[in-house]
Amino acid sequence: MHAKTLDKLKARIERMEAWNEREDIRKAWKIAPFHRKEAIAQSFMI
Numbered sequence: 001m002h003a004k005t006l007d008k009l010k011a012r013i014e015r016m017e018a019w020n021e022r023e024d025i026r027k028a029w030k031i032a033p034f035h036r037k038e039a040i041a042q043s044f045m046i
Helices: 003-014
Strands: none
Touching: none
């Protein structure tokens, strides 16, 4: 199920391909909330 995704990640690591560490991964991974304002609301803790 996750093997294909993990293979892509492994290949990217092996190529030493850089990525933007400041990018919010929640949008790409479809994890809500996507917006920073929502993420730092008092009732929500990451």
